[in-house]
Amino acid sequence: MALFSKQNREALVNPLNLDNPIAVQVLGICSALAVTSQLKPAIVMGLSVTVITAFSNLIISLIRKTIPNRIRIIIQLVVVAALVTIVSNILKAYVYDVSVQLSVYVGLIITNCILMGRLEAYAMQNAPWPSFLDGIGNGLGYAIILVIVGFVRELLGFGTIFGLQIVPDSWLMDNGGLYLHNGMMTMPAMALILVACVIWAHRAYNKDIE
Amino acid sequence: MAKLNTNGNVYTVVYATVIVIIVAFLLAFVASALKDTQDANVAIDKKQQILSSLNIRGVEKSATDAKYAEVIKEAPIYKTGSTETLEGNGFDVANKEFKEKRPFYVAEVDGQTKYIVPMTGAGLWGGIWGYVALDDDCETVYGTYFSHESETAGLGARITEEWFQTSFNGKKLYAGDDRSAIALSVLKKGKGDKMAPENVVDAVTGATLTSNGVNEMIQKSLKDYQDILDTYKK
Numbered sequence: 001m002a003l004f005s006k007q008n009r010e011a012l013v014n015p016l017n018l019d020n021p022i023a024v025q026v027l028g029i030c031s032a033l034a035v036t037s038q039l040k041p042a043i044v045m046g047l048s049v050t051v052i053t054a055f056s057n058l059i060i061s062l063i064r065k066t067i068p069n070r071i072r073i074i075i076q077l078v079v080v081a082a083l084v085t086i087v088s089n090i091l092k093a094y095v096y097d098v099s100v101q102l103s104v105y106v107g108l109i110i111t112n113c114i115l116m117g118r119l120e121a122y123a124m125q126n127a128p129w130p131s132f133l134d135g136i137g138n139g140l141g142y143a144i145i146l147v148i149v150g151f152v153r154e155l156l157g158f159g160t161i162f163g164l165q166i167v168p169d170s171w172l173m174d175n176g177g178l179y180l181h182n183g184m185m186t187m188p189a190m191a192l193i194l195v196a197c198v199i200w201a202h203r204a205y206n207k208d209i210e
Numbered sequence: 211m212a213k214l215n216t217n218g219n220v221y222t223v224v225y226a227t228v229i230v231i232i233v234a235f236l237l238a239f240v241a242s243a244l245k246d247t248q249d250a251n252v253a254i255d256k257k258q259q260i261l262s263s264l265n266i267r268g269v270e271k272s273a274t275d276a277k278y279a280e281v282i283k284e285a286p287i288y289k290t291g292s293t294e295t296l297e298g299n300g301f302d303v304a305n306k307e308f309k310e311k312r313p314f315y316v317a318e319v320d321g322q323t324k325y326i327v328p329m330t331g332a333g334l335w336g337g338i339w340g341y342v343a344l345d346d347d348c349e350t351v352y353g354t355y356f357s358h359e360s361e362t363a364g365l366g367a368r369i370t371e372e373w374f375q376t377s378f379n380g381k382k383l384y385a386g387d388d389r390s391a392i393a394l395s396v397l398k399k400g401k402g403d404k405m406a407p408e409n410v411v412d413a414v415t416g417a418t419l420t421s422n423g424v425n426e427m428i429q430k431s432l433k434d435y436q437d438i439l440d441t442y443k444k
Contacts, residue, residue: 037364065216066214066216067216068222068226069216070217070222071222075226075229078230079233082233082236085240086240089244092251093248094247096252183364185364186364187363
């Protein structure tokens with residue numbers, strides 16, 4: 001079987017658009033709200049989830065035939081929890097400031113519905129390589145939405161992108177201009193509204209999703 | 211070979227045990243392999259926080275240790291409730307040990323002696339902490355630093371921003387000669403009109419509860435350190 005057969009390509013690409021975990025399946029919303037007030041933590045979170053979905057899918061798929069059916073959810077959780085702990089340790093060691101910003105949300109990846117959903121729905125039935133691609137696809141599908149929301153929130157809420165100032169100080173009302181940062185954007189509630197806007201645009205574009 | 215019955219009780223128990231043991235070893239290995247790097251990061255972060263309270267901000271990670279060693283002269287630990295000192299370096303005292311131990315820092319910036327008092331308290335959603343640097347009269351604020359666990363981004367979390375922290379600079383701890391209480395307060399604009407302006411700092415707009423937490427933390431922590439400050443006072 002070719003490494004990138006049609007089926008494998010679909011496993012990788014579908015979650016980016018037609019089967020997007022956030023926009024279509026509406027999974028993993030909680031962390032999408034919490035970490036998207038700025039772009040940098042959103043990207044680190046997206047990458048962390050991608051790594052964890054990819055490798056948990058791979059590991060579960062490798063051992064799927066040996067897992068006792070009655071404790072399969074527990075085994076899946078143990079694998080996910082181990083991977084999350086490893087990623088969280090690596091973040092603390094190499095990107096300390098971001099890990100402080102993400103705080104509890106890295107640990108909460110364990111409870112991210114995307115992970116358990118993909119393990120149950122895909123990795124338990126499919127071979128390791130397609131499962132790995134499926135994990136990457138779903139992780140990136142999640143990351144894309146986080147980046148979109150993070151971009152809008154950071155730009156409108158703080159006037160910066162990656163911490164670099166975009167909106168000049170002279171526009172601000174404090175300095176006699178006509179512009180005011182939208183403080184609402186820094187609140188999690190606005191992330192929910194932005195996610196809804198993304199879903200709206202996505203469905204308007206893909207009319208066949210019901 | 212007969213096909214293994216993966217649903218048997220014995221198999222299930224053995225399987226779960228083996229998986230847990232493998233994972234335990236793996237995690238223990240990763241945690242111990244990365245511990246030194248992580249501890250170094252935490253220590254550097256703490257040093258940067260202490261330097262920030264002396265208005266030395268944005269020190270590069272690699273230069274932090276050298277700068278800290280240059281500026282901080284002493285870090286004694288005082289026993290709570292007495293001015294006896296304990297063995298050890300104040301820097302190594304964790305925030306949760308503050309009940310028994312009171313770390314204190316003596317720094318020298320541009321030839322002038324500064325004293326740093328570490329503080330812990332509670333914000334709206336979680337813990338907050340900070341450092342206040344004082345001039346050698348032990349009552350004029352030289353600089354401050356605040357941080358938090360989980361205050362609201364864009365509101366309470368703004369206590370970590372420089373404009374808020376530097377707004378304490380030059381303020382006085384006490385109201386005139388009254389040393390019975392710490393007068394330095396963080397109050398909503400307008401609420402502190404009756405007090406001397408040198409005792410009042412404006413709260414963060416929209417973050418009243420976090421600002422109240424900062425206010426209480428400052429007043430309580432500095433009151434706790436008053437006896438130590440008095441021994442250093444010039």
